Amino acid sequence: MPILSTAVSGRRGSDMPEVVVSIGPHHPALKEPVNFKVVVDGEKIVRLELDLSYNHRGIEKAAEQRDFVRVLPLMERVCGICSHAHSTAFAKGIEEIMQLEIPPRAQYIRTIIAELERMHSHLLWLGVAAHLIGFNTLFMWTWRDREAVQDTVEEMSGNRVHYGMNEVGGVRRDLTPAQVTAALGRLPNLEERINKYVDMVNYEETMLIRFRGVGKLSKEEALRYGTVGPTARASGVDYDIRKDDPYLAYADAPWSVVTDTNGDVYGRTRVRIWEAQESLKIIRYCLENLPEGPIRVPAPKHAPKGEILSRYEAPRGELAHFIRTNGTDKVERVDIRTPTLANWTSVAMCLVNQNIADIPVIVAAIDPCLSCTSRITLLDKRTKRTDIISFDDLSRRMCSRDHGQE
Amino acid sequence: MTESLTLDIVAGKMKEFGNAEQVRKNRIRITTPPDRVHEAIRMIQAIFGFDRLITISAVDNGRTLELVYHLTGPHRMVVSIAVELPRDQPAIPTTSDILPSAAIYERQIHDLFGIQFPGHPRLTKIILNEDWPQDEFPLRKDWEPHADTFYGGIRKERI
Numbered sequence: 001m002p003i004l005s006t007a008v009s010g011r012r013g014s015d016m017p018e019v020v021v022s023i024g025p026h027h028p029a030l031k032e033p034v035n036f037k038v039v040v041d042g043e044k045i046v047r048l049e050l051d052l053s054y055n056h057r058g059i060e061k062a063a064e065q066r067d068f069v070r071v072l073p074l075m076e077r078v079c080g081i082c083s084h085a086h087s088t089a090f091a092k093g094i095e096e097i098m099q100l101e102i103p104p105r106a107q108y109i110r111t112i113i114a115e116l117e118r119m120h121s122h123l124l125w126l127g128v129a130a131h132l133i134g135f136n137t138l139f140m141w142t143w144r145d146r147e148a149v150q151d152t153v154e155e156m157s158g159n160r161v162h163y164g165m166n167e168v169g170g171v172r173r174d175l176t177p178a179q180v181t182a183a184l185g186r187l188p189n190l191e192e193r194i195n196k197y198v199d200m201v202n203y204e205e206t207m208l209i210r211f212r213g214v215g216k217l218s219k220e221e222a223l224r225y226g227t228v229g230p231t232a233r234a235s236g237v238d239y240d241i242r243k244d245d246p247y248l249a250y251a252d253a254p255w256s257v258v259t260d261t262n263g264d265v266y267g268r269t270r271v272r273i274w275e276a277q278e279s280l281k282i283i284r285y286c287l288e289n290l291p292e293g294p295i296r297v298p299a300p301k302h303a304p305k306g307e308i309l310s311r312y313e314a315p316r317g318e319l320a321h322f323i324r325t326n327g328t329d330k331v332e333r334v335d336i337r338t339p340t341l342a343n344w345t346s347v348a349m350c351l352v353n354q355n356i357a358d359i360p361v362i363v364a365a366i367d368p369c370l371s372c373t374s375r376i377t378l379l380d381k382r383t384k385r386t387d388i389i390s391f392d393d394l395s396r397r398m399c400s401r402d403h404g405q406e
Numbered sequence: 407m408t409e410s411l412t413l414d415i416v417a418g419k420m421k422e423f424g425n426a427e428q429v430r431k432n433r434i435r436i437t438t439p440p441d442r443v444h445e446a447i448r449m450i451q452a453i454f455g456f457d458r459l460i461t462i463s464a465v466d467n468g469r470t471l472e473l474v475y476h477l478t479g480p481h482r483m484v485v486s487i488a489v490e491l492p493r494d495q496p497a498i499p500t501t502s503d504i505l506p507s508a509a510i511y512e513r514q515i516h517d518l519f520g521i522q523f524p525g526h527p528r529l530t531k532i533i534l535n536e537d538w539p540q541d542e543f544p545l546r547k548d549w550e551p552h553a554d555t556f557y558g559g560i561r562k563e564r565i
Contacts, residue, residue, distance in 0.1 A: 056534065308430075324465050345510065
């Protein structure tokens with residue numbers, strides 16, 4: 001559907017009528033089904049409504065009908081990019097309820113896949129962001145480099161997207177010495193490429209002009225709106241579940257939480273590239289120090305009654321699986337809170353008073369994953385003045401929806 | 407990172423709201439009556455500096471509907487505040503006035519479980535499509551889809 005522009009109303013005291021630009025859900029510029037109703041004044045965004053409810057698949061309900069063995073593949077299919085994040089979050093939650101001790105080798109293999117996933121996700125994001133600002137050379141470069149990561153994952157798991165590595169009690173596939181050597185062999189080149197991007201972001205004109213000062217979010221705002229992941233860390237919030245609530249092998253590996261103080265798309269870009277650097281360190285450490293031993297322990301069919309909030313640092317931020325078991329082989333409830341859902345509130349905030357041409361890159365800066373979120377948030381900015389926004393006004397607007405399609 | 411919180415400190419300060427228990431390292435769970443939740447969250451924000459709502463989880467346990475508010479802060483401890491609501495006409499005051507990010511989660515729970523949040527600025531459909539039947543809440547245990555009900559998409563007569 002092409003961009004549809006309709007003049008809806010003349011605004012008092014203004015020469016120009018308000019214009020609503022409706023973009024999506026199916027549009028060549030969008031990667032996933034989403035609908036933006038953007039009210040603009042000239043080139044400036046006055047208010048915005050974001051509709052993401054095109055993808056609800058009822059996975060949480062479906063998970064209640066299946067036993068744990070069958071829920072894991074279902075969890076992987078919550079999201080294509082961070083499939084390992086969802087299956088690991090679920091598996092480690094169930095394992096904790098069952099009080100299973102997972103062998104260190106399995107923990108390390110899970111960590112390697114998790115960090116490869118983060119690296120490919122961040123490289124993919126950098127490519128998308130570069131494409132959105134018309135810097136297609138960088139898009140080609142990052143996606144080519146991402147192939148090295150994808151090849152490694154494919155060699156280890158047999159798949160490029162849904163790795164199918166996890167099972168309750170450990171992992172399904174072991175790493176052979178040949179696979180470890182091949183993976184280690186790819187790292188120096190990847191490192192060189194990522195270092196190049198780290199350097200490039202400091203001087204490349206296109207990135208500086210299009211990323212700097214765009215979609216600004218202060219540290220206070222980031223905290224107040226519950227922002228997670230690289231979006232929050234770009235605003236100086238140092239929450240990272242890998243450090244705060246260590247799981248897998250993150251307590252062993254040498255790495256640090258990266259933050260930036262820019263708080264704009266530029267900051268989010270830098271944080272993601274630096275995180276890819278940290279991922280490299282973790283992957284190298286885990287490959288070199290892969291413990292010997294079994295890769296899984298037999299898991300009981302039934303889980304005792306229990307409840308757990310399983311937190312996981314997915315590439316896009318904190319992923320939370322709230323799992324309740326009832327003594328059977330099925331979960332009573334699994335409540336998935338995806339990082340994109342947590343980040344929408346801040347996106348709607350970032351966009352007010354920004355340029356309409358920056359919508360794609362600001363939205364892309366949180367690396368939205370609509371299939372796993374499929375939820376909606378909106379912002380209603382009625383007055384022309386957009387520089388001062390009170391807290392009450394804001395929270396009211398975040399929840400109101402009294403314009404548009406109803 | 408500020409000094410870590412222990413169960414004793416949290417339990418001591420939050421005694422009036424209900425029992426606190428340590429579920430595992432880094433996690434404390436407080437069970438409180440529905441009308442005290444708002445107050446409990448404000449208290450925990452003021453005393454311990456909890457500045458982030460992780461999520462609000464909802465569970466149908468067959469008898470009642472449960473809500474669990476998970477909060478965290480600079481000390482990285484997660485405190486979960488749990489409440490139980492009756493199945494007929496479940497309602498609990500909104501927390502979106504003190505936690506802006508709660509608004510989205512409350513609307514989602516409203517859609518899927520049919521819990522009312524009095525004081526919420528606008529509790530409309532968020533996760534289900536707009537033509538979803540008004541009185542059906544798919545994540546309740548007793549929900550069954552009906553063959554003759556329209557759940558969205560394209561109506562049969564138009565195919």
